[in-house]
Amino acid sequence: MGFGKKMKSNFINAFREVFLYHHSSLEFRAKLFAVIIAANPHPGECYYKSVRNAGMAIYNDETRTDFLEYATREYVEKVLEKNGLDIDMLIEEIVRDLKDIPRYVKKIDTSLLRVLLECNDDEETHIYQERIIELFERLQTEHKGEAK
Numbered sequence: 376m377g378f379g380k381k382m383k384s385n386f387i388n389a390f391r392e393v394f395l396y397h398h399s400s401l402e403f404r405a406k407l408f409a410v411i412i413a414a415n416p417h418p419g420e421c422y423y424k425s426v427r428n429a430g431m432a433i434y435n436d437e438t439r440t441d442f443l444e445y446a447t448r449e450y451v452e453k454v455l456e457k458n459g460l461d462i463d464m465l466i467e468e469i470v471r472d473l474k475d476i477p478r479y480v481k482k483i484d485t486s487l488l489r490v491l492l493e494c495n496d497d498e499e500t501h502i503y504q505e506r507i508i509e510l511f512e513r514l515q516t517e518h519k520g521e522a523k
Contacts, residue, residue, distance in 0.1 A: 401443055403472050403479050404433070407511065408443075409450030410465050411491045414504045418451060421494035429487040466510070473514060477521035483511050 408429070412422045426447050430440030453460040473479055488508050495501050 398442075399476075400479070400482060401439065402446055403469070403476075404482055405443055405446035405450055406465055406469050406472070407483060407488060408447045408491070409454065410462055410469070410507055411488055411504050412447065413451045413454035413462055413465070414507060415495055415497070415500045416455065418455075419494060422491055423448065425490045425494060429484075429490065432487065433484075462507075466507070469511075470514065473518050477518055480515055480518040480521070483515045485512055485515070 408422075408426050412418045412426075415422075423444055426444050427440055430443040431437070434440055434443070450460070450465065452458070454462055454465060485508050488511065492501060492504055492508075495504065
């Protein structure tokens, strides 16, 4: 990414609520990815490449994909640095978002989340990530009738 593009992205990222259409939907997706990634205490770039690929599949727009990656990185950093957020709190936010905005259930695409599992070699972490995805599948089933 060139310097100019990076500066523009950083500026817009800082004010994404103002500049980005449907930013809350993007934030919800970022939380989904972040929970899976943060379950690994030492996530590598493979995770973020997968998020970028998912972003392009979802949005087909490089700018929105950039913001999805940035937002995901922010959440992961907050969790891993124990900066007022942990995995349980992030999951609680996701559940609250689903209750407040039931249509977000349509934003849960576990096939895109499962790709993240390929970035991990640790069996315990893999099992933990798998259980989180199973939770999202249950939430999807529970809230499917509420989505409009």
